[in-house]
Amino acid sequence: MSASNNAIPSGWDCHVHVFDPAHPAQAGHYRPVLRDMPEIEQAAAPLGIGHLVLVQPSVYGTDNTLILRSLARRPGRHRGVVVVDTAVTDAELDNMHRLGVRGVRFNLVSPVGNGPEAFRALAPRLAARGWHVQWYARHDQLATIADLHEGSGLAAVLDHLAGLHVGIGRDDPAWNALQRLAGQGAWVKLSGWYRLQAGAPYDTLHAHIRRVAQTLGERLVWGSDWPHTAFPPDALPPYGSVWHPVVQALGENRAAAVRAAGALLYA
Template sequence: MNPNPASIPTGWDCHVHVFDPTHPAEAGHYRPVLRDLPEIERTAAALGVGHLVLVQPSVYGTDNGLILRALAREPGRHRGIVVLGTDISDAELDTMHRLGVRGVRFNLVSPVGNGPEAFRVLAPRLKARGWHVQWYAKADQLAAIADLHEGSGLTAVLDHLADMHPGIGAADPAWTALQRLAAQGAWVKLSGWYRLQSMAPYESLHEPIRRVAQLTGEHLVWGSDWPHTAFDHDALPPYESVWQPVVRTLGASRAAAVRTAGALLYA
């Protein structure tokens, strides 16, 4: 039985993955253990989070079946971000939309990720459905992303603090590129701290988080990056530990707004 919508916590975790070791994986990737939707729902509820954005991990390539089945468990509650081949049919896109998919991930870090050519091919069809484009990219690739989005009518969503790690200087051109993307309406995910040359409690990221927040204004969402594939499966960081940098950096009031902003981005 589906829960009463009124009983679902209002917070959003905008970057999680689900895994099933029986689901076919791309060759050359890590072998995931079982991390399913009920597990992350239970984990997130303790922090007042009731809505999740399921992001297709690179290990499954363009086979989005695991995410789509998870979304179908409780239609309308969660959202999905998929990875697509350029030969995807309109019927498949429409089915994904009904299940809660609202964006496509382009991965410039993993060798199996989609790139600029796929963006150009898919862009008109994504725009027609009101979807956005989520980028997993390095800071020095932000300028190229801004070029792609110029005039496209598509919103960019930048994973993991747009890769603005502590090693990037105050005058680095990546900040100018991020400012340009912000002017285009881009959103940034406050997520993946341990992917940003930082270690818990992530104090070295406080200044980059503040500067990103100044550039993007209200266009911030938070993601836990659960189940934290950078860690051994039996040594995951506490769920709340990857939320606390947001509170410490932005303050309780603004952090609370960030935690519910997914309702706007993923409407």
């Protein structure tokens, strides 16, 4: 599928980042090269992707300027997931919502990420706006996330196959924690295959993808993780190569539903 007559393709890529090397980055992180909205829009369109979810990368901390600026370029078309601290004002949250932000990212993998204390402080304000909480976490942290979300009124969105890497066995406690999160209305992003101890074409993850799909039902979205910061800037995987595992594991019809589901989660 490709765009024609200036129509916007209907599919969603629910996990991309934008970078500008001129923008201040936190010390100790990689130095990003320019990766902007026009570049990812052009890469995504041939796969029928016309809507993007811009996720704040750890390199920019709580400075969401690039995401908000990018969202303002295409009013109503794309969505954002930001990183904020507990001092964020209601006016700032409302402005973010107006621009298309629908979630806040919490990071239990990187030391710069928000944790449980910030979740408890922010949860009522996020729930009041109908936002969700996106977690970048390891598989052994899923039970902690389920405890936090119990009674919070917030849906959890779990990055990168909920951290369920290829070494996770069938009887690992993480699967029970995922089932509990599913009962709370959680979503999972089918993304970040190369962060899960897997190499292209990622067929070693097919069984995990199918089990996650069985557990979560329709609450699955796909994300490319573009521009693939785990790779050198001049050696990025082809955009479509990180979509193909969804089709191969779930089949064409189910994969099409996953590609469209961002319209529900990010409404």
